[in-house]
Amino acid sequence: MFELSEKAEKLREQLLAFMDEHIYPNEGRYQEEIANADNRWDPAPVLEELKTKARAQGLWNLFLPDSDHGAGLSNFDYAQLCEIMGRSHMAPEVFNCSAPDTGNMETLARYGSPEQQKQWLQPLLDGEIRSCFSMTEPDVASSDATNIGCQIRREGDEYVINGRKWWSSGAMTTNCRIAIVMGKTDPEADKHKQQSMILVPMDTPGVEIIRPLTVFGYDHAPHGHAEIHYNNVRVPADNILLGEGRGFEIAQGRLGPGRIHHCMRTIGVAERALEALCERINEREAFGQPLAKFDSIRKDIARSRLDIEQARLLTLKAAHMMDTVGNKVARQEIAMIKVAAPRMALEVLDRAIQAHGALGVSQDSFLAAAWAHVRTLRLADGPDEVHLDTIAKLELRDYPKNH
Structure with missing residues (x-):
């Protein structure tokens, strides 16, 4: 269950190298271009440059399981690539793997007519719109x-x-x-x-x-x-x-893969936050000793590692079930990860922010913006309360009703 396919492993190595070479070094430029743009809603030039590089390397439309349109990866394989992309707010768009375009492309690929696909899906796949x-x-x-x-x-x-x-x-x-x-x-x-x-x-x-x-x-x-x-x-x-009256059906088909993507990107954010936490406490001192010596902070690190690993394993299980038994059978697991992953990431981000002090809540660290973004995921694609209700109903179906 834990092994990537040969194709996905190769893409993973390429993706990690691209992130190190092109994404992380350009995050500051990305923010500067947005801040200094005449129109903040115009695409940032650095993104357009990096898209060309990513596409040339075959790091493009990795999310689509259909090899005619995407990379032909399973949900399990793509989930682990999605985690890497999720480490940077700007990265998913560079690889044409950002929401809501991913969900819209999946919708058009699954439910669109040939004419709709030609007019709208192809330009989206090409990154033109x-x-x-x-x-x-x-x-x-x-x-x-x-x-x-x-x-x-x-x-x-x-x-x-x-x-x-x-x-x-x-x-x-x-x-x-x-x-x-x-x-x-x-x-x-x-x-x-x-x-x-x-x-x-x-x-x-x-x-x-x-x-x-x-x-x-x-x-x-x-x-x-x-x-x-x-x-x-x-x-x-x-x-x-697809036809009148099919909207709810399309919405349900659209959301399953999208929730996996959100959760794996969120795990990527949490991993980066934990790295920032560890780096910070190793380089700062308070009350005459490194922050890393304080028991409370060491426990924060331990809890964060436990939380991340649990969320990742649950998400990969859901992805594996989607591939092997289908989205409907994996419904409870998909609902569980949608609750667990954002809550986990918010906890890890909060611990990292606390260790960074004033820096953690400022624009000079990615942590504050990441926290704000992840907090929306407890609402996006269905609020926690809806997913919790689904989990409970599915759990109770195996028990007889009391009379």
Whole structure:
């Protein structure tokens, strides 16, 4: 279970070398380019340069299991590469493996028509454009997707879309060209057949980007999270994905692999935080001795290593089950990792921040921004409470009900 395939091991070695040579040395330049840009939402030049290098080395679209479009890796193999990429906030995009594009490309590859794939999937695979996923709404509890209120109404050969969305991640960047929008096509249908997904080009009249949203003060430029209002937006009927009433089905198919990716990237963040913690306490002194001599800090290191290893093993188990018995059978494991990995990473980051003192909460360390980003993952792709409920229901199914 723990061995990578020969292909994945080779890619892992290439990826580690690329991170050392190109990613870590350019993180400062990346931040400077965003801070000094005339438009913070324009793609950072360093990213475009590094994308060319990554693609030339075959480190491109590694997430897609379909060898026609991606690297042809299993979930288990890709998970371990995803952890490496997750160590740097800028890295996934360099390899064309960043959310929400990964989920959108998977959606188009699985459910898109040949025409939809030609128009939107191929440019995404080539890294020519970016995309957003427009599902969450400010007026309803979007943790329950059946609450979605955005209207998608058929009128002749078109659909008319009306609704308010927010946290449409990726919509702020200037090269975002397409949105996958989830809304209701038939409020009278069965509960899980009311929703549909539709492709909406961002330059369609009526698509109004209201504002960027911040995460604990971070706007995540040039990627960003947008509030979008869809006001009488008209798109061809052919833009519907898979057919009316299939939106909930698509959402469930889209989220399984995405949750694995989020969790493994999160483990990468935690590993880097633990490294920063160890380096910090070895180079600083307080009260006449190195910080590494303090028992409380040593226990923080031990707890962090335990926490990381447990989360990694659980996530790899889930990935292995997805490959061998399928996402449906692995549903409980996927739910468990989605709760466990972000909580673990937040604990490790908090310990690292504490050891760094004032530096840990400043912009001179990656720790504060990483904490803010990871905290969102206790909400993204379903809040902890939804996953905990799923875990409990699946656990209880093997026990008879009390009468």
